[in-house]
Amino acid sequence: MINLVTFFDIVNFLALLSALIVLLVFWKRTLNTDLKFVLFVLLILLIFHSSSNVLQWSGITLVLDPFEDYTELMEPLWWGFFLYVFLRDTATRDVYENKNKYKTLFENLPQKIFQKDVNSVFVSCNENYAKDLNIKSDEIIGKTDFHFYSKDIAEKYRADDKRIMESGRTEDIEEMYIIDGNEIWVNSVKTPIKDEDGKVIGIQGIFWDITERKKVEKAFHKSYEIFSTIMDSLDAIVYVADMETYEILFVNNYTRDIFGDVLGKTCWKTFSVDQSGPCDFCTNYKLVDTNGEPVDICSWEHYNDNAKHWYSIRDRAIRWIDGRIVRLEIAFDITKQKEDELERTRLLRITCLSVVLVTRQKNLPKKHLS
Amino acid sequence: MIQENEIVSLLLCMGVLYFILVNRSQLKRLPSSNIFVSGFLIYMLGRIFTVLEGLFLGDILNLLEHACYAISSVLLLIWLWNVFKKNERGVK
CATH class of the missing domain: 3.30.450.20 (PAS domain)
Structure with a gap:
């Protein structure tokens, strides 16, 4: 029995030692540093426990025994700690990946996107919008619409922001501006940003140029008006x-x-x-x-x-x-024509009848009737 | 005879087991997670035998305890080998 126990202890010791060697040899691969460190400590604790057993069954003086009780308590903690660190890293990586996905989406959308705080001060925007403003996206932080637009337009934007943040509702707005003498149409969707308690903490806007679409619509309306005018006349x-x-x-x-x-x-x-x-x-x-x-x-x-x-x-x-x-x-x-036609037919019949009557009165030969 | 530290150690193992059960879906993302978790469960079984050997069947349970530790360590080695050598997808 004792021999079997010793055999298992030796197997245990060798397996743990091999695991430690694998960990050290492939240290730079796959697992992150935190996880590798926790695993290293766990393996050291297990090896300590195992070597203590091996020495004990080999009859060698129990040098490690005084510490064995502590290692026995530490081992399950480090098993759990390893799993905890893994979950923490996974969660961190998920957040990072989601942030990257969001950023990629944010930057690659053809629409212009921005976020403002409750005072209508820009917090962020995507590159597409920054390009329109001739700035870099991070330069927008702390600026307001007054930095980029004429006073009238900036005041209008600010009024829109205020109204939307007060109502707490999303608005879809189509609006036209004259910039450098050109008619520019944009469709903007502005949404209030709310915190976890539902309190409005800012506004988010996404807008895109619909000038071409508006031109097509205008041309269509014009041709429809011409068509309607002709038809109505x-x-x-x-x-x-x-x-x-x-x-x-x-x-x-x-x-x-x-x-x-x-x-x-x-x-x-x-x-x-x-x-x-x-x-x-x-x-x-x-x-x-x-x-x-x-x-x-x-x-x-x-x-x-x-x-x-x-x-x-x-x-x-x-x-x-x-x-x-x-x-x-x-x-x-053609009612009039039809009535005239009927009238003519009626008159013709009357005429024919009159002729017949006159002919009969004068005893004219029947051949005259034809 | 039951030792206090063995009981505490077993209780800690049960705490870790609870943690594993609660987060089992997340832990599936750990490469070869089945091997790792199996390694822990067998280690915990060894802990149970450690406690029980103080009550009855001392020799047999002691043998089983050491067998469990050996199997657990081998599983840990296999898991590490899988993670590093095969370079499975997963944690970085």
Whole structure:
């Protein structure tokens, strides 16, 4: 039994000694210094304990015995200490890595980002914003908007900051400035920064140039205005409707005057009376081919029950601004022509009847009637 | 006979065990953590045998105690070898 114990003690001692050698040989690899130091102490304690046992079973004088009790108490502490140091280092590294990730993101976003304290004094900004201000990002600390912008703009920014910090709510603002005679549009999102207790401790802003987008929007509005002016000047019904949902997408003023504000409503519910579904006379199927592509114009005449007028209609499938195929209808009011036509027909009949009567009275031969 | 320092040492081991259990998910990030933790658990088992050998089965439990220390040390050596030689990803 004693021999086996000695054997285990020797194995224990040799294993620990080997571990210590491995630690010292590969000292510069992998583990950080704190961990290696704790591990070194742990191994020394274990080796001390082990060598004490080896000496004891070898019958050598118990030189180490007086210290053995202390080492026995220290060993579990250093096991735990090693794990604690590892967790602490892991947590520190996580914070460092997260900080690096955040910094990388912060610096590489195309948007301009800044942070200010409660007095609207800059605390930090990203390089992209600093570049705009012709400074380095760390030079912004302690500065205010008055250092970089005209008084009007700086005061406006400050008022925005104050309002947002007081309300505690994020604001999305689109604003235009004239800088060096150029119109500059920016979209800025400003958010109050709060501490753990929810108290506002500053403001964070992110903004980006939307001048190009605004130019496109302006050009679009201008062309839409031209289009609307032309359409509104027509004395004909002009409307555009989705061919699948029958939703009315556009109407001109003339149509609006007759049917009211019908934009967004369903065409067969709006332009016809007592319809429970798409009109029987709907020409949608004639306007596209089997592939759903637009074909020729469809012309027809129709008496509208709702408006109580006759219309000469021209329908056509067109591609709408969002790419879908829609129905464009232009309907000219021909009620007057229709009435004149009816009147002419009526007069003609009266004339014919008169002629017949006169002929009968004068006993003229029937051949004259023709 | 039970010695006071053996009881205190065992209590400290139990404290470390509690620490391991509480932080087990984080400790998985330690390279070859299973080997390291196993090494500690076997070391703790040795401590338990140390206490128990004072109560009964002195010789056998003493043998088991020393066997546990030996196995624990071998596991520690393997763990260190894994960490340094294989240069696993993990702590720096």
